[in-house]
Amino acid sequence: MTTSNVTIVEVARRAKVHPSTVSRALSPGWAVYVGEATRRRVLKVAEELGYRPNALAQGLRNGRTGVIGVVVVDFEHPFTAALLRGLEIALEAVGIMPLVTETHESSERLERALDHLLARRVDAIITTAARYGDAAIIDRAARQVPTVLAVRSLPTERFPTIAHDDLAGGALAGRHLLELGHRRIAELCGPLDVSSFVQRQEGFRAALSQGGVRELAFQMSAVSATLEEGKRIARALIGSADELPTAVFAHNDLVAVGAIDAFAEVGARCPRDVSIVGYDDLTLADHLVPPLTTIQLPSFHLGRLAAEMAYSLIQTPDTPPPTVSLPPTLVVRASTAAPPRTKRPSARPSRLPLPA
């Protein structure tokens, strides 16, 4: 039960050598300086005793822990799992372990998370949780260890950054809707103190105005990426418009699904009356009613690259901060279609009999 800690001293005693010899015998780089016979003896004893080096002591002594701190918003976020898998695979290859924490979008938690990671002397930090207000907090961490911004960037270029190209993603959504013939278009944004959403909006608007269209004025943005929140703000949109939009770009899939529900409540069916584009390409997005048109992100790849970036910064700390941006893909499914030919439904359309 309670730790029966075999230390290097114990191994040394049993192998009748000095602890430093054990250390050398066990350390790949130095093993060559140890006599063949003693090395084998040490290895055997270590094996028998089930010796495992104490990573705390090693870290303390070496100034390197072999751990990279990773801060994510939420394990449930659509791309978190893929991103972490990419990270893991890349880090495992170089013998580094990720230490992952969540912020749930709270800056206070972010601060605590960074404190914890720094206290544990991680060799680098990768954060996907940056909001604009967090620059100072993150800067404090970056002063201590190499810190990579993944997924969410900050206005400054001080930090090494690797993100999805959300400008391009927003543009894909915008052009798709224009090409289908939509002109009354609205947007359901995520929090606008997060780079991802700012850029989705910017890219989307740019695409629309290239087509000579300006999106419906609507200020509210979704505070969380949930179905309920999507319903809530979509209802607000519906209530605020004189005339319903024929197309909506939602900044993530769950909000998109919530919006589909909200429109259904007032008798506007997707895609017949309203087209909806999501973002993230959730698992099963193709099995929803209707199958969701959405933007797919290379999150696994992003995770790998973020890990590689962090690792190379550990090796070479004083490098100008690189900025990488990964292109998304439009996945067209059945939640988007041409706008209704007939007179568009008014804000309060005649009550249609809806299926339960």
Place this chain on the structure above:
Amino acid sequence: MTTSNVTIVEVARRAKVHPSTVSRALSPGWAVYVGEATRRRVLKVAEELGYRPNALAQGLRNGRTGVIGVVVVDFEHPFTAALLRGLEIALEAVGIMPLVTETHESSERLERALDHLLARRVDAIITTAARYGDAAIIDRAARQVPTVLAVRSLPTERFPTIAHDDLAGGALAGRHLLELGHRRIAELCGPLDVSSFVQRQEGFRAALSQGGVRELAFQMSAVSATLEEGKRIARALIGSADELPTAVFAHNDLVAVGAIDAFAEVGARCPRDVSIVGYDDLTLADHLVPPLTTIQLPSFHLGRLAAEMAYSLIQTPDTPPPTVSLPPTLVVRASTAAPPRTKRPSARPSRLPLPA
């Protein structure tokens, strides 16, 4: 950039006291033994210098790291996120940080994960990744630190365990199908070297036989919880049966959805021709076509309890291993219905015109 590590010695120098005094001043329990004036001075200097205790050194010295190792199968698993959230909340309350790793169902990875965690001298381990073949590996860890089995148990009662009551879950599924009137019933199992699936099967079969029904013989089980795998084994089931079942219990939601697809391929629609029960109650399970009848699990709660169990084992290591089991809930939606009244469809039904 590179760490400007302020140590306790530096703080001591600036506050003109001995390091041990700084240590006392900063440690809640011992601060009372420090003069009011010096204590304030130390705190001020520490604050100014941005001193953060080195958790490695503390861990080395104290023999406690304030870290609990958590091993999960996959961040993408339906209940992993909820479970981790529960864990986090409970651990945060007692100042402990979870260190989470994935196994992806590989025993080799499990072994490596446990090695890593032990090397980092975690105060306890919680694993949700146990397969029957892993007993020895896990036992090795349990010899070093308190180790809790969560979600997946092992045949032995040596380990403290907290799991969903999958026996009950399987029974809920079975009774539901019987009550709808089904008699030709099949099961799509998960890997049968995992307690969860063994128990789902056992509970399900027990319920059926109480109703005088024996499930269709079918050996194959899904190696992973994915839609593709669900399709694959459902196709095998369909191909192997003389007559199609009117109801299927899938051991998880993704396999259930895959099965729905596979049945659709041969013209058997869900729930008209075949009823399907899933397991896990995925996010958006209610928005699929058709909305999925499934078993819901209290994973958040399980996470909390697992954390509490681990914590109490840290405090009181030599306690008889407790076993806790949490009841699931049946969520009835539209993927289950009464069996078709008319002649059941044969293995190769007349080709129905399917919608694209």
Place this chain on the structure above:
DNA sequence: TTGTAAGCGTTATCAG
């Protein structure tokens, strides 16, 4: 090729 010794940053114990 192996041993010696110092130190990474903390804190428990013992003196004063």
Place this chain on the structure above:
DNA sequence: CTGATAACGCTTACAA
């Protein structure tokens, strides 16, 4: 109330 000391487990100049 505060200071000195030793030790947690490991690595690495340096010496032999």
